[in-house]
Amino acid sequence: MLRPIVTTIDRAADGWESFLAGREAYREMSRAGFTKSFIPTEYGGAGFSMIDIAVAAEELTRIDINVPTTLLASGLGLQPVIQYGTPEQKQRFLRPFADDPEGELLASYAFTDVAGGANFDSPDPAGGIQTFARRDGDEWVISGEKHYTTNGTGWAKKGCQLYTVVCRTDPAQELISRSP
């Protein structure tokens, strides 16, 4: 499914055309069950382990890096829910991706701040992640700027269906607590 489109993707005029050139291959991947491979079986997925995913990724990227990046970045966007979500959050956010045979849904992982991503866990809270989430009644209000958010456009350039956004909730605290 990937080999016939490699040249089209490589010769696309820009990143957007290149992304869209992989749409049909992504649909086929979804029909074949790739896009739900990451999702635990209890939420309708195939329950692949990280090793399974790594092996599949290595094989897919031997042919093309672009469409597998869309696939893996969507899986990356789902990972925080898979690993840390409550049962309700898993049901709400994972189930639609498991029931998406046409590959219409995309998730993305909004991690890299515009000001830099490599030092995300800076011990000095003045550095590292500078995107903040603040509670306002029943909602979280997020302020900050992200870039490099793979899949962030969605297929229609109207945004993807799920963003997981890395934020600090306490501006004075380290992002990752370390054991003493």
Ligand SMILES: Cc1cc2nc3c(=O)[nH]c(=O)nc-3n(C[C@H](O)[C@H](O)[C@H](O)COP(=O)(O)OP(=O)(O)OC[C@H]3O[C@@H](n4cnc5c(N)ncnc54)[C@H](O)[C@@H]3O)c2cc1C
């Ligand atoms: C193909 C691709 C897909 C990507 N997809 C995503 C995605 O889906 N979501 C997402 O959030 N991000 C994504 N990224 C971004 C990627 O995760 C970041 O590029 C990466 O985290 C590095 O951050 P940066 O580019 O801001 O580099 P910077 O933080 O600006 O760092 C630049 C350089 O400075 C060095 N440096 C930085 N701080 C220090 C320090 N304190 N001490 C010493 N050296 C330092 C770094 O090692 C690096 O060499 C993607 C990137 C690529 C290339």
